[in-house]
Amino acid sequence: MLLGRLRDPFINHRHRRLFHVLRVSLALIVTFAIVQTFPFQHSGWALVSTVMVMGNLPHIGGVLDKGRQRLAGTLIGAALGLALIILPLPGWGVQLGALIGIAIATWVVFGGRQAYSGLMFAISLLLVIGDGSQQLSVALWRSADVLLGTLVGIGATLVFLPHKATDMLRFLLADCLDRMARLYHTHTSATSAPGIDTQALFKAASQLLVKQRGLTDAVHREGRLTRGEVDELISYQRRMLSTLELLLETHWTTRAGHEQIDAMAGLRDQQHALARDLGTLAFEVRTGRPVTLEVTPFALDDFADLASTARAEDGRMLFSPSGYLWLNRELARLTEATARRLGGLERLPSRRLRRRAPRHGLHRAPSFDRKEGTTHGKRPS
Incomplete structure (x- = not known):
């Protein structure tokens, strides 16, 4: 029971944050125990390597990527350093x-x-050769210490309270979709210009988009999504956010245009349906379900005549209603494309997340309150 909770995504x-602190502490304890049990010389480098490979990376993919690079750089740098020491070269030659x-390099x-x-190539090389007159045994011990610390760091990340970059990306993606749903619903329910809450x-x-971008290599290293697939998902979200930003500005360009938009019967219902679809998409991603959402089509035919003939009190043609309608349809199209792309990622759904979701109150997608503009339904922080 406890093990299941500790491995709950x-x-x-x-x-x-807490689990990463515990993970780093445990890795240092293991490294310290090894160097105390076995006659490792210059063992301080093993402890330093353990901390450096884990660093501030709390997820498997980041440590695997960093550990792989550290191992490659260490092995090549140490090999070159040993070769320079073995060859009959003067100190300045080394x-x-x-x-x-x-x-x-x-x-x-x-x-x-x-x-x-x-970087690790340079550090390992300089560590091995020292001042150019380094003894071979010292170079070998230092190389072994670096490799030991790196391997312990990787092992601790894989075994002790593992946290996957793919899960982190999943939650960031769901949170971003959820915020866009709330942003869109708040916008369509507002009676005044966007305020601090909207901003x-x-x-x-x-900010969630920026964090997702930083996970690209780590997610790719875990082998469930490629860099191209992650980039594509981020691109869809970025375009959706840009469309939402334009929607906010277009809606409040003129009072006359706003009145024309309010006069379009049925538009608000379609907007609220799209907001619910965005919230449902976030729910399916967050709970590890296969994405099967079918986005409600955003029909503009009923509003085309009113938008194309909209004029201000002075008879001037109003372009805001037409642009506003087009932006709504574009947001719906991007939502549909995102859902379709997520549905095509066979390795994104998670059985473990689906199994644990009910324990966290995630039985159904959150619903929107039209009057309050808020969501009902529990979401993990």
């Missing part, structure tokens, strides 16, 4: 060889995803 995500190797990884490998929702959704 909802709990792991909610308490990821230092020159190290300088050339670091220069080449810096050139190769510059601006790429393997920058950390280049706060928009800012929060934008």
